[in-house]
Amino acid sequence: MKPMKKKLTAALAGNPNSGKTTLFNELTGSRQHVGNYPGVTVERKEGSCRYGGVELQIVDLPGSYSLTAYSAEEWVARNFIVNEKPDVVVDILDASNLERNLYLAVQLMELGAPLVLVFNMSDMARARGFEFDLEKLSRFFGAQIVETVGHKGVGIKELLSAAVTTAQQNGSGGTRPFVLDYGREIEAELSKITALIQAHGRVKGNYSARWLAVKLLENDKELKASVAAPEVHEQAARSAERIEKITGETPETVMAGRRYGYISGACQEAVRSTIEIRRTISDRIDSVATNRVLGLPVFLGLMYLVFQLTFTVGDPFMGWIEKAFGWLGGMVEGWWPEGSGSLLKSLLVDGVIGGVGGVVVFLPNILLLFLAIAILEDSGYMARAAFIMDRLMHKIGLHGKSFIPMLIGFGCSVPAIMATRTLENRRDRLATMLVAPLMSCGARLPIYALIIPAFFPEAWHAPMLWIIYLIGILLAVVSAKMLRSTLLRGESVPFVMELPPYRMPTLKGILIHMGERGGLYLRKAGTIILGLSIVLWAMTAFPRLPEEEVAHFEAARQAVAAGMATEQEKVESLAAIGNEEGEAALKHSIAGRVGYAMEPILKPMGFDWRIGTALIGAFAAKEVFVAQMGIVYSVGEADEESETLRDKLKSAYNPLIGFCIMLFCLVSAPCMATIAVTKRESNSWRWALFQLAGLTALAWALTVLVYQIGRAGGIGS
Amino acid sequence: MPLSVVQAGRRVRVVAVDAGHGLEGRLAALGLAPGEEIEVLRNGLDGPFLVAVKGSRLALGRGMAQKIRVA
Numbered sequence: 080m081k082p083m084k085k086k087l088t089a090a091l092a093g094n095p096n097s098g099k100t101t102l103f104n105e106l107t108g109s110r111q112h113v114g115n116y117p118g119v120t121v122e123r124k125e126g127s128c129r130y131g132g133v134e135l136q137i138v139d140l141p142g143s144y145s146l147t148a149y150s151a152e153e154w155v156a157r158n159f160i161v162n163e164k165p166d167v168v169v170d171i172l173d174a175s176n177l178e179r180n181l182y183l184a185v186q187l188m189e190l191g192a193p194l195v196l197v198f199n200m201s202d203m204a205r206a207r208g209f210e211f212d213l214e215k216l217s218r219f220f221g222a223q224i225v226e227t228v229g230h231k232g233v234g235i236k237e238l239l240s241a242a243v244t245t246a247q248q249n250g251s252g253g254t255r256p257f258v259l260d261y262g263r264e265i266e267a268e269l270s271k272i273t274a275l276i277q278a279h280g281r282v283k284g285n286y287s288a289r290w291l292a293v294k295l296l297e298n299d300k301e302l303k304a305s306v307a308a309p310e311v312h313e314q315a316a317r318s319a320e321r322i323e324k325i326t327g328e329t330p331e332t333v334m335a336g337r338r339y340g341y342i343s344g345a346c347q348e349a350v351r352s353t354i355e356i357r358r359t360i361s362d363r364i365d366s367v368a369t370n371r372v373l374g375l376p377v378f379l380g381l382m383y384l385v386f387q388l389t390f391t392v393g394d395p396f397m398g399w400i401e402k403a404f405g406w407l408g409g410m411v412e413g414w415w416p417e418g419s420g421s422l423l424k425s426l427l428v429d430g431v432i433g434g435v436g437g438v439v440v441f442l443p444n445i446l447l448l449f450l451a452i453a454i455l456e457d458s459g460y461m462a463r464a465a466f467i468m469d470r471l472m473h474k475i476g477l478h479g480k481s482f483i484p485m486l487i488g489f490g491c492s493v494p495a496i497m498a499t500r501t502l503e504n505r506r507d508r509l510a511t512m513l514v515a516p517l518m519s520c521g522a523r524l525p526i527y528a529l530i531i532p533a534f535f536p537e538a539w540h541a542p543m544l545w546i547i548y549l550i551g552i553l554l555a556v557v558s559a560k561m562l563r564s565t566l567l568r569g570e571s572v573p574f575v576m577e578l579p580p581y582r583m584p585t586l587k588g589i590l591i592h593m594g595e596r597g598g599l600y601l602r603k604a605g606t607i608i609l610g611l612s613i614v615l616w617a618m619t620a621f622p623r624l625p626e627e628e629v630a631h632f633e634a635a636r637q638a639v640a641a642g643m644a645t646e647q648e649k650v651e652s653l654a655a656i657g658n659e660e661g662e663a664a665l666k667h668s669i670a671g672r673v674g675y676a677m678e679p680i681l682k683p684m685g686f687d688w689r690i691g692t693a694l695i696g697a698f699a700a701k702e703v704f705v706a707q708m709g710i711v712y713s714v715g716e717a718d719e720e721s722e723t724l725r726d727k728l729k730s731a732y733n734p735l736i737g738f739c740i741m742l743f744c745l746v747s748a749p750c751m752a753t754i755a756v757t758k759r760e761s762n763s764w765r766w767a768l769f770q771l772a773g774l775t776a777l778a779w780a781l782t783v784l785v786y787q788i789g790r791a792g793g794i795g796s
Numbered sequence: 797m798p799l800s801v802v803q804a805g806r807r808v809r810v811v812a813v814d815a816g817h818g819l820e821g822r823l824a825a826l827g828l829a830p831g832e833e834i835e836v837l838r839n840g841l842d843g844p845f846l847v848a849v850k851g852s853r854l855a856l857g858r859g860m861a862q863k864i865r866v867a
Binding site: 144145147149175176177178179182297298300327328329331332335336339361362365369371462465466469470473479574575576577578579580 | 812813817818819820821822823824825826827829830831832837838844846849850851852853854855856857858859860
């Protein structure tokens, strides 16, 4: 007998909505780590816990219905079990929907994985009148069975005990794969394929020749590619054809039927249903939530609540963070004498604190938004939302689930792009990701708030804002449709989705969910955004004004100080000089020069170098546009309420240009945080840069079109 | 007849699924396979479908419902 292992790996497998994640949280608490599986954007969650002197490394596999890799999640789950060979696979089942959940268990048995079955939500199952003969079931499925109630922590000890003993047994003897009888015809074909596989050398992976034969017959693309011998492929194709001829169905359907046959046989013997419930509470909620008439209003109402929560509740927190960063900036500034032109001071205050602060300020919104999403997801409503929106989204070539990210986009593109994770199909997901920034985000609002009152009469203010938002939505719809029929062409995944029963979300689950997302966001602020902020700061700070110019402003200052004006006038004149110096410095800097250099492309849109320079700032974060305009127009610290800045704009531009600025800011280059997150979520710089270039080109073309037509029509001149 | 014409509230038996490789396997894994008895909970007419299969609730796109033959 081998010595007992002190460190074991346990994989948690199970259907989506079987309560797997709740159990994982219960097992590992906060000792978890989230990463990505290499090459795919499927989250890899790991955690650890101790039980009886054994250290358990627990991996929460993505939810899957079967081991035939249909989605990225299932592919990942299967490969983990096959390749990394965990010491034990703990299959979590929703005990109130046992037959469907046992399908994965049967496949795990066939694979020969050391298995523990967990009948989760057993309290719910009992309430629905199910009685299990666990001993019998345990024999049928060749595994220890444990009953748990995940959100109450019931049965966790038993689960761990069963996992450890199964793993230790596996270490000392090994588990023999279960052989399911597929019936005479299929068995005959399976043995032919198995024989050929064995004749052509050993099986590469950690599975039996029979298992491979089963998967080949089921037409598993990935495993097919792993077999080199053409004879095996030919036999598999012949066998599949024969089975189709005899049964009139594809092998995968017939074989699934056999598995379900085994399951229902076992359940007839060992599961008793004492009461017949035709309509569950979930069904009753659904009769409203998915109702053809009421479904949409309920959905819109909930979305309104999400927005309210995100933006009104978040506001005071944002204010505090802004204040905190302002205070921090002020404190750091205090390290230098007043009016000091120290580069280090500027780097720390304007570059680092200003840049990172500008991103961290959205953290309350992001946390609240993810709180709301976590509640919607964990309660089961999210699936209903996708169900309701599917028809509409389908028309523009997207999936019902695309709606959620696009809606979140009105708040901020970063969480919106992160929310595309719920989309299984890569093309659907990419298309959604690429158009999400067209949903006018909260950071663009200050730009509109500055421009609209400057150029348009009071009565036009609200309609103007609506028009801008509407243009964004229309462009998103058109772009999505175009992407899905060109670059991302391909069948939209047919809509098949389980609507899980409604459940009360657990506080722990929601907090962990929210914390994870918030952490990711903060980490980004600390790395990529910090770096880019410094670059953008350097662009506006270098090269510095030549000595003689600085001296010139200094002399002007001294003249004022020595002059006869009142204190009040002196402060004003000094501020004016400071602003003038700021403008001169910006003009002299790389950003200013780039703005100048860009004039030829800016001209057709009616923009000058000043707007160009502000647009560069807007790339860091959209709302920086306003502050940057303040600097180029020498009004100093400007915000969207600045009347002075509005007056300056009014005298320099006309309403047509004002509209063009808003249009360009709406469509063009999403901010760098968006680009960074697109890169991370799409796993490629290519799509991130495509998004950047595509949206900017679209913005330019549209703005030129509007400006030129407008000018020809005599508007604004 | 295709599932898409079945009215809400009716129980039917799946006769065949013509969804092509891959998807058929997925549907079977979800319990939607020939021989299975299902209940139509909602027929959206021009929207998606809601059916009860093996104790779970599945939403199906309209196109999907057309590919499932029932009796």
